[in-house]
Amino acid sequence: MSTEPHITDNQGGTPSPTRSGSGSAPSHLGDTLRWAFELDASPTLAGATWLTREIVPGARDPFDAIVATTTTLDALEQLKGAYKMLRTAGTTTAERSLAARLYAATIAAALVRHGKLITSQRGEALLRAFTDLESDATMPEAIRSIASQALTAARRT
Amino acid sequence: MGSRANPSLTQTNWDLIRDAASGSTTAKASLEAITRRSWPAIYAFIRASGRSHEEATDLTQGFLCDVFLSRHLLERADRDRGRFRTLLLGSVRNYLADMHRRRTATTRMPKGGVAAIEVMAEHGLEPAEHASGSPERAFHSRFVAGMIRAAAERLQRELLAEGDEASWEIFRLRVLQAATEGVAVGYDEIAPRFGLEKGTCAARLLVAKRRFATILMDELRATVEDPGDVADEVQQLMALLAHRPTP
Numbered sequence: 001m002s003t004e005p006h007i008t009d010n011q012g013g014t015p016s017p018t019r020s021g022s023g024s025a026p027s028h029l030g031d032t033l034r035w036a037f038e039l040d041a042s043p044t045l046a047g048a049t050w051l052t053r054e055i056v057p058g059a060r061d062p063f064d065a066i067v068a069t070t071t072t073l074d075a076l077e078q079l080k081g082a083y084k085m086l087r088t089a090g091t092t093t094a095e096r097s098l099a100a101r102l103y104a105a106t107i108a109a110a111l112v113r114h115g116k117l118i119t120s121q122r123g124e125a126l127l128r129a130f131t132d133l134e135s136d137a138t139m140p141e142a143i144r145s146i147a148s149q150a151l152t153a154a155r156r157t
Numbered sequence: 158m159g160s161r162a163n164p165s166l167t168q169t170n171w172d173l174i175r176d177a178a179s180g181s182t183t184a185k186a187s188l189e190a191i192t193r194r195s196w197p198a199i200y201a202f203i204r205a206s207g208r209s210h211e212e213a214t215d216l217t218q219g220f221l222c223d224v225f226l227s228r229h230l231l232e233r234a235d236r237d238r239g240r241f242r243t244l245l246l247g248s249v250r251n252y253l254a255d256m257h258r259r260r261t262a263t264t265r266m267p268k269g270g271v272a273a274i275e276v277m278a279e280h281g282l283e284p285a286e287h288a289s290g291s292p293e294r295a296f297h298s299r300f301v302a303g304m305i306r307a308a309a310e311r312l313q314r315e316l317l318a319e320g321d322e323a324s325w326e327i328f329r330l331r332v333l334q335a336a337t338e339g340v341a342v343g344y345d346e347i348a349p350r351f352g353l354e355k356g357t358c359a360a361r362l363l364v365a366k367r368r369f370a371t372i373l374m375d376e377l378r379a380t381v382e383d384p385g386d387v388a389d390e391v392q393q394l395m396a397l398l399a400h401r402p403t404p
Contacts, residue, residue, distance in 0.1 A: 080356065
């Protein structure tokens with residue numbers, strides 16, 4: 001490597017680049033440090049939130065992105081892929097469990113909001129995933145509601 | 158990969174200083190390693206203090222020879238353990254105030270010189286690069302830039318050694334290349350190159366980002382004597398770099 005990163009922050013997502021040689025390069029380096037060491041009040045949610053903002057910039061958190069009516073089917077599919085990997089790559093059991101719930105939630109949202117089943121899962125496995133999500137008291141009400149609607153839709157198909 | 162073959166990759170700055178002063182069989186390698194880590198910040202301070210590129214290069218070499226090779230810094234390091242950054246900055250300040258040393262620098266240069274000095278010419282330092290801002294700001298900026306670069310290089314070595322070229326390339330394209338060339342590479346372009354879903358690319362970047370942060374923390378830990386000072390050092394550096402000079 002022969003160059004140095006001059007990076008600015010972008011709402012918690014990947015830092016936005018600026019051309020090197022800018023007069024505020026030291027500030028950019030400070031932003032890079034902040035980006036690398038950014039912390040969150042809820043470490044379990046921090047990784048999923050960062051990941052979500054990579055795909056849905058400006059999202060407040062994963063739940064916000066999943067339930068928003070403005071989130072496209074393509075974005076939900078991307079989120080599903082991201083949470084799928086986080087289910088295994090998460091650093092803690094809590095983070096991996098959360099990723100599993102978010103994974104199911106993206107499938108539920110795609111079915112309810114866009115009428116599309118974005119998984120090869122069918123039958124009992126799918127119903128069980130939605131049922132578990134609906135009954136998980138740690139999930140926000142909006143997510144549980146999406147799960148409930150998805151359960152109804154899945155039973156009809 | 159690499160850290161076992163080259164102990165300097167895992168040693169703290171203090172370890173290297175002690176070894177350099179010890180006269181051991183690895184003393185020369187330790188001296189070169191600490192010199193290599195330190196000179197960009199030294200040069201930046203001198204350059205931003207009003208010297209030309211040529212003068213700053215000359216003075217940096219003089220400082221390395223007089224202060225590092227004559228063991229002034231090594232002796233002080235034993236007395237004033239703490240933050241390497243603070244010790245180095247104080248030493249450069251004192252050196253500039255004691256300009257007569259410059260005249261003797263070349264006579265103290267060892268046969269074959271110091272390997273790290275030769276790298277300076279190849280490093281692409283632009284004469285105007287540090288012309289603005291305070292010397293201290295330039296020093297801290299270079300100090301942090303050096304750590305970020307070292308952390309990125311180590312991340313690259315580790316990921317490639319594990320055969321995870323995709324994660325390194327995603328990190329490089331999405332973070333490093335974007336930062337240095339001013340072109341943000343989107344997941345739409347990155348994902349097909351590796352036959353991955355866009356969401357999977359983002360998740361790989363998250364894993365690489367966390368690893369990068371861990372490595373960067375190691376780099377910072379190498380600059381303080383007490384590991385408990387690392388968090389405070391991070392906050393100090395952020396504050397120092399966030400300060401914008403009055404227009």
